[in-house]
Amino acid sequence: MFSPILPGARRLLSLALAGALLALHAGPPHAQGLPSLGDGNSMTTAAERRLGERIARELYRDPDYIEDAVLEDYVRSIWQPLLAAAKARGELTGELDERFAWEILMGRDRSINAFALPGGYLGLHLGLIGAVSTRDELASVLAHELTHVTQRHIARLMDQSSRITPWAIGAMVLGALAASRNPDAAGAMIMGSQAAAAQSQLNFSRDMEREADRIGYGVMTQAGFDPAGFVGMFDKLQQASKLNDNGAFPYLRSHPLTTERLADMQARQALLARRAPPARPDIEQALMSARARVLSNPGPDRLRAWIGEAQSLAASAAPAQAAPVLYAGALAASQLRERATADALLERLRPAVQGDPRALRQLHLLDAELASAAGDVARAQAALAAIPAAQAGRAELLLGAPLWIREGRAAEAAQQLQLQVARDPRDATAWRLLASAYAAQGQTLRALRAEAEQQVARLDYPGALDRLKAAQNYARGPRQGNGPDDHIEASIIDTRARQVEAIVREQQREEKEER
Numbered sequence: 001m002f003s004p005i006l007p008g009a010r011r012l013l014s015l016a017l018a019g020a021l022l023a024l025h026a027g028p029p030h031a032q033g034l035p036s037l038g039d040g041n042s043m044t045t046a047a048e049r050r051l052g053e054r055i056a057r058e059l060y061r062d063p064d065y066i067e068d069a070v071l072e073d074y075v076r077s078i079w080q081p082l083l084a085a086a087k088a089r090g091e092l093t094g095e096l097d098e099r100f101a102w103e104i105l106m107g108r109d110r111s112i113n114a115f116a117l118p119g120g121y122l123g124l125h126l127g128l129i130g131a132v133s134t135r136d137e138l139a140s141v142l143a144h145e146l147t148h149v150t151q152r153h154i155a156r157l158m159d160q161s162s163r164i165t166p167w168a169i170g171a172m173v174l175g176a177l178a179a180s181r182n183p184d185a186a187g188a189m190i191m192g193s194q195a196a197a198a199q200s201q202l203n204f205s206r207d208m209e210r211e212a213d214r215i216g217y218g219v220m221t222q223a224g225f226d227p228a229g230f231v232g233m234f235d236k237l238q239q240a241s242k243l244n245d246n247g248a249f250p251y252l253r254s255h256p257l258t259t260e261r262l263a264d265m266q267a268r269q270a271l272l273a274r275r276a277p278p279a280r281p282d283i284e285q286a287l288m289s290a291r292a293r294v295l296s297n298p299g300p301d302r303l304r305a306w307i308g309e310a311q312s313l314a315a316s317a318a319p320a321q322a323a324p325v326l327y328a329g330a331l332a333a334s335q336l337r338e339r340a341t342a343d344a345l346l347e348r349l350r351p352a353v354q355g356d357p358r359a360l361r362q363l364h365l366l367d368a369e370l371a372s373a374a375g376d377v378a379r380a381q382a383a384l385a386a387i388p389a390a391q392a393g394r395a396e397l398l399l400g401a402p403l404w405i406r407e408g409r410a411a412e413a414a415q416q417l418q419l420q421v422a423r424d425p426r427d428a429t430a431w432r433l434l435a436s437a438y439a440a441q442g443q444t445l446r447a448l449r450a451e452a453e454q455q456v457a458r459l460d461y462p463g464a465l466d467r468l469k470a471a472q473n474y475a476r477g478p479r480q481g482n483g484p485d486d487h488i489e490a491s492i493i494d495t496r497a498r499q500v501e502a503i504v505r506e507q508q509r510e511e512k513e514e515r
Helices: 007-016 045-061 069-089 094-099 126-131 135-150 153-160 166-181 185-189 194-222 228-242 259-271 283-296 300-311 319-335 339-353 357-373 377-385 394-406 410-423 428-440 444-457 461-476 484-514
Strands: 103-107 114-117 121-125
Touching (some): 045 094, 045 121, 069 126, 069 135, 069 194, 114 153, 121 126, 126 135, 135 153, 135 194, 135 228, 135 283, 194 228, 283 357, 300 319, 319 339, 319 357, 357 377, 377 394, 394 428, 428 444, 444 484
Parallel strands (some): 103 121
């Protein structure tokens, strides 16, 4: 529906990363016995997924999109319990679980923002990760966005907007995007007779924000997070609104705070028994916030400022205060390829994380990252080996695989990566590394297919088809050592090529109809 506008506005979409459709949500949930405000069944889940893919495809292509195994692992450790809780509560139905993507896309943007897209795609700015103080605050935001999707607010918007043309809906989306960075730009995007309809949708979305608060609150508490995180996040946003938001908090525009919303969350919190304060500060969250701040602002001057702050930190600083400063300094020094400085700050960080298993894991991951960047394979492997197997996750694999390939253990890397893509076929990073592992073993046909699957995972179906056709041409050419495995691989490639080609034809047909 949006393709006539998206190609010409790709940079606007990507730069804003601002709740394009989140500001346009409308419609109630079926769960929890709440009253229905309208029929949301005319847009199928398959159609909603396709719409989400079209928007997500633009975000994947944007320079601000970031793949970072460490942050992704951390966010997933919060996201997965929320999904499980939504299923247990009946908010996430079996159909939605199967049909929607449930993917989080991270953007390098320093503004405080998160947003939901159709089909189970969510966006998260590094600026928001850098601003939260606890896992519970981040969980509150993700639970809120998850609820927008599980309650199918976007599909209900489309139902209510059935009398508005696709161009008008596109104008509303672009208006919301423009408002995320420049409130004055929204008026220029939403013009003429469409303005009243657009404003009606934006006003109606405020009711849906309250609904997402209520259900999201229940999801996060069932997932085991402290409900105080919701109130804490609201307090942060309230303080920002009092300070006259200067553009750093687009979340305030797509999620407008009201006295009613604040009072509702405070009342819910008051009804619960108070939890004992945590025995120690959440140092892991502090480290991840520091990482997000460094990666979102990679300019040399700012990196040197991070280093300077770490070097000037008093030796007597408390661990909770020292850890994020030293982590940021070490990461910044590595970004500037100042190995000695990075190593010195890393050694100062070690005492600050002792006794905290999750924070200690982050130190080992950073150690491996710094060593790998410096070409010290042995040290990087030692750092990864220091992480207990019970704690190891996707980040360890994605950091370790290039090391195995580099030292001639490509077959071992391929075996582990195959298991990962079997668990998560949409893991584009794992597919990319798997292609490298195959290539290192001279398995060109498998490497080409892995490259194609990487493009599929990023929704670039024409790019995937190009790789699959290259694999078909290679399979038909004169090669040495053709074996039964190659014949099986060639058969798989032919099947995938037909599947992807069908998707490309369908996309071309839809785009032609919309012109």
